[in-house]
Amino acid sequence: MNIFAEEEGEYFTWFNLNRGMHKFHLNKGFNTIRLPYNIKNPKRWEPNGRGKPTVYATKISLYKKGGRIIRDINVTYGLRDIELIQEKDEKGKSFYFKVNGNPLYIKGTNWIPADSFSPRITKEKYQKLIKAAKEANMNMIRIWGGGIYEDEEFYKACDENGILVWQDFMFAGSFYPADNEFLENVKEEVKDQVKRLQNHPSIALWCGNNEIDEAIVNWGYQKQFNYSKADSLQVWKDYKKLFHEVIPNTLKENLTSDKNKYWPSSPSIGWGHKESLTEGDSHYWGVWWGEQPFEMYNEKVGRFMSEYGFQGMPTLSTTKSMFSGVADLDLQNLTIKAHEKHARGWEIINKYMERDYPIPTGFVKYNYVSQLLQAKGMQIAIEAHRRAKPYNMGTLYWQLNDCWPVVSWSSIDYLGNWKAFHYQAKRSFEPILISVAENSKAYEIYLINDVLKEIKADIKFELIDFAGKQLWKSNINKELKADVSEKILSINKADLVKFDVSKSVLKISSDSEDVKLEKLFFPVRPKDLKLSKPNITIKKISPTEIEISTDVLAKDVYLIGDTHFSDNFFDLLPGASKRIILSKSLDKVEVMSLFDTF
Incomplete structure (x- = not known):
């Protein structure tokens, strides 16, 4: 003191x-x-x-x-121990966090400023966004180095909700000088932020910058701006001075605990280099920027995935807020087009949509399918990472939130509405998860346990047609160790070939005391499903609770209304029902499903 x-x-x-x-x-x-x-x-x-x-x-x-x-x-x-563990192994080097003595699989997201004008960010908005991360089973948020050092309320909310913070210093994607005057300025910046933030138990890691190591090595700025060999060498020397000497040394002088770790740059090795998947943290953008198919996420799994993402449209209410007057919901409307800042954004979304979904003509349906597309891609990524535990020990998608109403990579739009992606993230981040990996010959079923205790489960496997008829079944009793991912069954595709898998779904479920789960896996792409029109019934249980049921499979049920639904964009089998809590009562809830887009 x-x-x-x-x-x-x-x-x-x-x-x-x-x-x-x-x-x-x-x-x-x-x-x-x-x-x-x-x-x-x-x-x-x-x-x-x-x-x-x-x-x-x-x-x-x-x-x-x-x-x-x-x-x-x-x-x-708060009283806690946090360590970043990096140990050489036969595949490279580990990268994981140990919290209070136990390895922790990191599930979370990246954070950008919650408004383009930071004084408009209220305490209520900070609390709402962090609680939404908690509700989606997350345990870490990375503050992106291209944003701002956040208000105290952000860190307070993370402390209260058990959300660890990966804190970038505010340097991103550019070259910085290393003259004495600038370095002294940086020292004062680091001192100020460390003294302000280090007592927050949520602070897990201090990171020097976002993507500057990669920018120097991969982005070709030197060639673009005609740097000489001497200039390029100076850029690297300045980088090393700032991020490998000045910032870590200033941290050591001002941290009261040596448990808070420093990491020079995120990612540690740039996308495209094989080492980016065998050590350190990885930003993988082969999907979206590289336009590779979603399935590539199954192959490109690193030790800690700290950035990856795919765009989807905001909700209808947020889209309408783009207009100062009457909203013209048309894909060709210049206002809507202007709220997509990626030069080829619409083209890329359409390219991916053609692979997996029917492309609707109406705006409302297109908005809906774009959200499904984003959710599907991110589900593939998250679950590929989690299946690879303990080789992979963390997945932070890009990004949680928006700073204005926009078509973006976020899972929650600018007005705080959950997109289909956030509902899917909640499912894919469940502490006990069933996940399916498909190869040319089989469906590989994984059971992933993030809980620090062994679990026992009686797991049923059923192939069910869209009318609810059971076509095939199997079951196993499984004891799964604490905190592991394990393949529990391989279903040979030849066993199911006699059935029309375009009109059926693989249901994997457990109703054991330890594990109550249900997973619906569709063997074909959404556009290839032979869906029938579902008769979806909405029954009002109370002013803020409804029950949903259907006569045939309802794929991707979308509840529409000016309220927050406890679940949305879900699949529902005939004979089953789902109860949904509303944040406020509605006189009427509208509903649609994927069938409506065919």
Whole structure:
């Protein structure tokens, strides 16, 4: 604790946590003192999914002898150990976080500023977005280095909700100088942010920059701007000076704990280099930027996937907010086109949509299918990463939120509405997950357990036609160790070839005491499904609860209304029903399904 004393003498401190008083002598000027105190029955701060994120609040009062209060200090903090583990192995080098002694599989997202004008970001918006991350079973958010150092409310919300923070310093995708004046400025920036943020238990990692190592090596700026060989060498020297010397050294001087780790650049090795998938963290953009098919996510799995993504449209209400007057919902409308800032964005979305979905003509249906497309691609990526545990120990998709109403990679749009992607992220981030990997000969079934205890499950496998008739079945009893991913069954495609898989779905379920799960897997692409028109029934249970049922398979049920639905964009089998909680009551809920787009 650093204290400035105007005069030499005896001073006292008082702690509200254990009502303890300490006496000590201060010299005139700055003094550094250490003050012991006790916490009875301390509880650790645990990340979401692992326990309660216990936060302590302590008030420290400084007195001058004689009773005059000089200063009151309020400190909030949590008790936890966080380590970044990098150990060489037969495949490269590990990259994972150990929290309170246990390896933690990271499930989360990247964060950009929540508004183009930061003073407009309210405490309520911070809380809403972080709680949405928690509800989607996430445990980490990476603050992108191209944004801003966020308000205290952001970190407070992460502390309270058990969301770890990967904190980039605000350097991104460019070349920076290393003259003394600039470096001194950077030192002060690092000091300020470390002193402000380091007591937050959510802070897990300090990262020097976003994509600058990759920019120097991969992006060709030197050639584009006609750099000489000497200029290019100086760029690299300046980079090393700033991110491998000045920032880490300043961190060491100002961190009170050596458990907070530093990572020079995200990614550590650029996309396209084989080492990017065997060590460090990886930004994989072969899908979207490289226009490779979604299935490539199954092959390009690194040790820690810290960036990847695909675009989808915002919800209808957010799209309407793009207009100052009456909304003209037309794909050719110039206002809507202007809210897609990627030069080839619409073209890329259409290219991927043609592969997997029927392309609708009407705007509402196109909006809906674009969201399904984004959700499908991200499901493939997330579940490929999780199946690869412990080789892969983290997946952070790009991105959680938006700074304005826009067609983007976000899972939650600018007005805070969940897109289809966020509902899917919640499912794909479940602590116990059934996932299916397809190859040319079989469907490989995985059971993934992120819980720190062994689970027992009686798992049923059924091929069911869209009218609800069981065509094929099997079952296994499975004991799965704590915190593992394991292939539990391989279903030979030849066993199902006598059935029309374009009119059937593989249902994998467990209703055991430890594991209650249901997974519906469709063997063909959505555009190749032979769907019948479902008669979807909506029954009102209470002003804020409804029950959905159907007579035949309803694929990708989309509930439309001015409220938040507890679940949406889901598949529903005949004979089953699903109860949905609404954030506020509605007189009417509209509904559509994928059949309506054919």
